[in-house]
Amino acid sequence: MSVLVGKDTRLLVQGITGSAGGFHAKQMIDYGTRVVAGVTPGRGGEKFESAVPVFDTVASAVKATGANASVIFVPPPGAADAILEAFDAGLELVVCITEGVPVTDMLRVRRVLEGLKGKTRLVGPNCPGVITPGAPGAGNVGCKIGIMPAHIHKPGNIGVVSRSGTLTYEAVGQLTARGVGQSTCIGIGGDPIGGMDFVDVLELFQADPDTHGVILIGEIGGGAEERAARFIKERMSKPVAGFIAGATAPPGKRMGHAGAIIAGGKGTAAEKIKALEAAGVRVAPTPSDMASTLAGMMA
Amino acid sequence: MKIHEYQAKQIFARYGVPIPRGLAATTVDEAEAAAKKLAQETGSPVVVVKAQIHAGGRGKGGGVKVAKGGAAEARQLAQKILGMQLVTHQTGPEGQKVRRLYIEQGLDIARELYLGAVVDRDRRRIAFMASTEGGVEIEKVAEETPEKILTVHVDPAVGFAPYQARELGFGLGLGAKETLPKFVKMLGALHEVVTREDCSLCEINPLVVTGSGGIVALDGKITLDDNAEFRHPEWRELEDRDEEDPVELEAKAAGLNYVSLDGNVGCLVNGAGLAMATMDIIKHFGKGHGVAPANFLDVGGGANQEQVTKAFKMILRSPKVKAIFVNIFGGIMKCDVIANGVVAAARELGLKVPLVVRLEGTNVELGRKILNESGLAIQAASTMADGAQKVVAAVQA
DSSP states (O other), X not given: OOSSOSTTOOEEEETTTSHHHHHHHHHHHHHTOXXXXXXXXXXXXXXXXXXXXXXXXXXXXXHHHOOOEEEEOOOHHHHHHHHHHHHHTTOSEEEEOOSOOOHHHHHXXXXXXXXXXXSSEEEOSSSOEXXXXXXXXXXXXXXXXXXXXXXXXXXXXXXXXXXXXXHHHHHHHHHHHTTOOEEEEEEOXXXXXXXXXXXXXXXXXXXXXXXXXXXXXXXXXSSHHHHHHHHHHHHOOSOEXXXXXXXXXXXXXXXXXXXXXXXXXXXXXXXXXXXXXXXTOEEOSSGGGHHHHHHHHHO | OBOOHHHHHHHHHHHTOOOOOXXXXXXXXXXHHHHHHHHHHHSOOOEEEEEOOSSSOTTTTTOEEEESSOHHHHHHHXXXXXXXXXXXXXXXXXXXXOOOEEEEEOOOEEEEEEEEEEEETTTTEEEEEEESOTTSOHHHHHHHOGGGEEXXXXXXXXOSOHHHHHHHHHHTTOOSTTTHHHHHHHHHHHHHHHHHTTEEEEEEEEEEEETTSOEEEOOOEEEEOGGGGGGOTTHXXXXXXXGSOHHHHHHHHTTOEEEEOSSSEEEEESSHHHHHHHHHHHHHHHTTTTOOBSEEEEOOSXXXXXXXXXXXXXXXXXXTOSEEEEEEEESSSOHHHHHHHHHHHHHHHXXXXXXXXXXXXXXXXXXXXXXXXXXXXXEEOSSHHHHXXXXXXXXXX
């Protein structure tokens, strides 16, 4: 009852000996994620928390542990290279948390990704990651790959996909407060060029029998929400509620995320809201109404 | 990061993109000396005096003037332009003060074209766009006559292929044999500029064809990808702090994302999306009541107490702020870190305006306890909507 990650996920952590990588590796293990290996060049042979073996390369880690997914905490200068290394090792899922990867690096990464023809999926960079919530103690083990606060989640049937980390937490918090759980929550990241976009995730949610409705959170900049609207109109039967951040953002200014910028008059919230509403998406009037808007559609 | 025209042209020159001869000047004397030197080098008294600000549309605003009468006339023009508040469609109504000039040789212009390179987010490629409609706003051309814009996308595994350059060249009517090879070579060089110098935008408007069939970049506009700063130590030299908002610079130095806005509610938020959404919800409830956000401020996921204190001080010091809304959904960011930072800043500078705080997520109980015990007059909010409504009411009270 999930997409992308679940009980069969065997995770390796690139950058596990760094402070962010180490902290979050521990949090993921505590949540029940099977962290089978770490990778830090030059630190092969060590053990993380006296339990998880560390390797010099992704290829050797995969060979020794059967890892099938990777999460990347490598700083920006080496992040694109880390993604390419994970691709080359044949992992099914690569989640890059790193914020601040140069766009020219990501253009090359995208080019390689296209050549893999769907064998590997990339989430991020500049994203909170992916979580399939579990219910501790109920025998329902969750899988968390990333940096989101696990305790706000609850297993259930709503898919959440977002370009923003904290707005994802906001939506999840609202759902959980209403007693509504989530199938899988996916942060696709705030950069102009990344891996999976809304359409790729919506395709998975539409095909997943345990996802009954979706919250989609977009923001200003680019055309990903407009592409999502076309997909929803043509291919989706499940209810989708949305929110677009940045209706009041001034044009030409980068609003925190590298990708959140209205350039040449394009990528405004108004255009995106119009496209989504025309596709049958109910757009929440304020960010406080994301869960209630979806609930209204599913009542 | 934006850079000046003269800086963009220095980069062009390094890669072999042809530019006119020119010299930068910050005083009237320097401008006159530059004009004299250019006249000697080129044998023509005609020079162009160009204001250097980080905005387009300078010509229309009166920031670009031709001096046909040599150095003395150039001096007069420099006198007029230096120090003026130049208003263009990109500066806003208050304009931008001109502190630098670029003095450039006059050219024999046969045609004016447009050439630009941007990251095409939908295609995930660098797109080169060209148009016969040079010298005007390209946004207008795209809106009114999109068929006049020719586009090719560069495969990063291959680089800019000569056939793509020829496609643009023939499309622009540059097929003449003395011109086409120069155009193809120039495009190859420009692609190198974009990829090696990490440009997120590179624009030449106009690109001119001279009377003798040469190709010259008459203008140059480059925006550098801030994410690539780590591999370009030389960018520090290119930064012109006079062109930036001083508060935004202070925020950047502290590792914070800050954008100044026109309203009266100071905002402190963690995460870019939540920070934008906070602006939106203040505007939503404040509309018709004269209440709007004064800033976008994302303290990020990993900020420490010092950064939070700094961020809150920046808001406290702003004279336009009539109330403050702190909106936190702690993930990696812990609520107690935010609370401690807010309290430390308020103790140091004093809290003279109403403060509304909404805390949620990691260590929320501890954060609330710190705020409650601080003795500060804080209105607690249970949700974003509750907080936004409270802060709107506080401004009006």
